[in-house]
Amino acid sequence: MLVLRLPDGAERTVPPGTLPRDVVASIGPRLLKAAVAVAVDGEVQDLGTPLRRGGAFTVLTDKDPRALAVLRHSAAHVLATAVRRLRPEAHIGFGPAIDDGFYYDFEVATPFTPDDLAAFEAEMALVAQAAFPFDRAEVSREAALATFADDPLKLERIGDLGPDEIISTYTDGPFVDLCRGPHVPDTSWIRHVKLLSTAGAYWRGDERRQMLQRIYGTAFFRKEDLDAHLHRLEEARRRDHRVVGKALDLFVLHPTAPGAPFWTERGTILYNTLVEFVRDRQRERFKEIKTPLLYNKALWEQSGHWGKYRENMFLVHNDETGEPDTSLKPMNCPSHYLLYLTKKHSYRELPLRYVTFDVLHRNEVAGALSGLTRVRQFAQDDCHVFLREDQIADEVKFLMDFILGHYRTFGLEARLKFATRPETRVGDDAMWDRAEAALKAALEATGMAYELKPGDGAFYGPKIDFDVTDSIGRAWQLGTIQLDYAAPERFDLQYTADDNTLKRPVVIHRAVSGSFERFIGILIEHFAGAFPLWLAPEQVRVLPLTDDLEPAARAVTDALVAAGLRAHLEVRESLNYRIREAETMKVPYMAVVGKREAEAGTVAVRVRGAGSKQVVLPVAEFVARLSRERDTRALEPLVRD
Ligand SMILES: [Zn+2]
Ligand SMILES: [Zn+2]
Known part of the structure; x- marks a missing residue:
């Protein structure tokens, strides 16, 4: 029983x-x-x-998050049911649930068109209306082979099943599929569904096998949830950083340097402004260092990267032997340990925080590269803290405040994940108990909710990961605080304790933005290119109404520039044309100088996003407000009517 x-x-x-x-x-x-x-x-x-x-x-x-995957996988069956009704000759592959929906792969003579997708979606509605139960049957291998005699992909799959595996089929109305389940009780659950796109996909991801046609879709229990998701997808398309980055002239990618962005003049201002922001916040309690980019393999052998990470590294071959013996650094950690080792350290110096913005290279496969979010060359706001074990709780609290303050500046909401000891790990249980307790205490001191990820820690220590949610509700993993007990052993790091004995420090790896490249990609989408004043590459565009007002407009520009604002005078073409252009470039402010303004020492200010409304301000007042808006890194304009 x-x-x-x-x-x-x-x-x-x-x-x-x-x-x-x-x-x-x-x-x-x-x-x-x-x-x-x-x-x-x-x-x-x-x-x-x-x-x-x-x-x-x-x-x-339907309230349990696990139920959504069941619904979406069932929706894949309903899709296959619809496709087979309209295209009986289509062979079927796999149809799993994925992160945001589901897909199903079909083998057909010609790729599907958008019209096909519309027809399949309409047919799916009929299948849902029919409320076919998902009938499960456990069958013999012979019966399964007979059922799928016309579906070579399914026959191949049956051939892979072990002798003791239960073979099950699911039938909904006219359609039978080989599947393990689980599914919703019947097709009437699949009412809020949308087919999104179609693309070629190799059978089983193997480029030597045949190309199938994959249809992507999504499904929800409630119409509101589906609508909200589709709205988010639409917004995401509109905000795509690859498109916005081009329109705003921020960066370009060139096939001769795959995965390594070229930053334009505007993009470089944005990039450097971010780096300076982090540098400013780190000025007092961190030590900025620079270490080499190229190392011979002895370092990577010591760090373990040569054995486990080499295929992600850009190797340099020795002229004489033709063998790789040098590599560009894919991460900063080992070089920070080397610098630490060049001096003796006392317990009084700890925690010692090394930060760097050095360029890193990782050899991502070309197919995985995408805009700024997957690149081969990037820089992190990377930090390695060397500390005593009794300092962990305070240090983690300090680093968490630092990281959360960073996200708040951009209006990004953070969510925390606490990952604890994995099965394969270094160190004894007492060490893990102490490390996890220290991280947990620091987490709880913030009063923020966090998600526990048991077993998800690194092999060298537990960690806290920071996900941020952007303005359209998407989550991005950015920052991390990782305790590391293994690296100090591997590199024989030491400090002199108060009793004059040599002790091992603990290392913390900390990143805030992840990489600046990816973070800028996220910011472009988060703000839809309309950056707050302090980040905007061009902050004010000054526009004289007519040519003869150019000297007055130049004086306004000079006053702004003297206050350190990125202002620029634009005299070409008609005023309407110049206004439209400034709007397209998402410049936060336009300062229009007409005859009346020139005489009165004022400007007519147009605020980005406020249409044709103007606020007339004395020039000095305008400069003062913008300076304050920049210095406080305000997210909303301080000039408004
Ligand atoms: Zn299934
Ligand atoms: Zn590190």
Whole structure:
């Protein structure tokens, strides 16, 4: 007999092979109606799959995040059902749920068109309306081979199944698929679905195999959620940093240097402004250093990268031997340890915080490169802290405040993840107990909620990861605080303790923005290119109404520039043309100088995004407000009507 423990502590004892559906029905008919699937000891299965084990028994309703993957995978079946109704000759591949939706791969003679997708989507609505149950059957290998005799991809898959594996099929209406499940109870659940795109994909990701046609889609339990998601996708397209970056003349990519952006004059201002911002905040309590970019392999052998990370490194071959013996650095850590080792250190110096903005290279495969988010050359706001073990709690608290303050400056909301000891790790349990307790205490001191990721820590220590949510609700992983007990051993790092003995420090790896390249990509999308004043490459465009007012406009420009503002005088073409151009370039302020303004010593200010409304201000007042807006790094304009 199987014992099922319900969340309220009650137990049910049932014979093996009982259907979860019957267990749920015995708990309550209302719950059965709301049930999407169940989980037994965390393993999700559908209501129609016989129970083979006991354990903690949870009913998943649409409120459980795990239910969404079940819905989306079921939507893939409904898609295949629709495709087979309209294209009976299509062979079927795999149809998994993915992060934001699902896909299904088909083998067809010609690629699908947008019209095809519209037709499939309409057909899916009919399949949903029919409310076909997902009928599960456990079948013999012979029966499976017969069922899928016309589907070579499925036959290949059956051939891969081990002799003891249960082979199951799921039937919804006219369509049978080879699948392990789980699925929602019937197709009527798949009502809020959207097919998004189609692309070629090699069968099983193998470029030597045939090209299939993959259809991507997404599905939700509620219409509002689907609408919100589609709106986000639309916004994401509009904000795509590759498009906005080009329109605003910030960076370009060139095929001769894949994955290494060229920063234009405007982009360089943006980049340097960010670096200076971090540098300013680090001036007092950190020590900025620069270390070489190229190292011979002895360092990478000592750090372990030569063995485990070499394919991600750009190697330089020795002229004489033809063998690689040198590499560009893919990360700063080992070089910081080397610098640390060049001197003796006392306990009084700790925590010692080395920061650097050095250029790093990682050999990402060409196919994975994308805009600024996946590059081969980049710089991080990287920091390595050398500290005593008794300093961990205070240090983590300090670093967390530093990181959270950084995100707040950009209006990015942070979420924290706490990753603890993995199965394969260095150090003893007492060390991990202390390290995790210190990180946890620092986390709890912030009062912020955090997500626990048991077993997700690095092999050398536990860590806190920082995800930020941008203005359209997308999450990006950026910063990290990682304790490292392994590197100090490997590099034999030491400090002199107060009793004059030599002790091992602990190392903390800290990044805030991740890489500046990726962070700028995220900021471009977060602000849709409309940067706050302090970041904007061009802050004010000064526009004389007519040519004869150019001297007056030049005086306004000079006053702004003298206050350190990035202002620029624009006299070409008509005023309307110049205004439109400044709007397109998302310049935060336009200062229009007409005859009246020239005589009165004022400017007519147009604020970005406020249309044709103007605020008339004395020049000195305008300069003062903009200086304050820049210095406080305000997210909203300080000039408004
Ligand atoms: Zn399935
Ligand atoms: Zn590091």
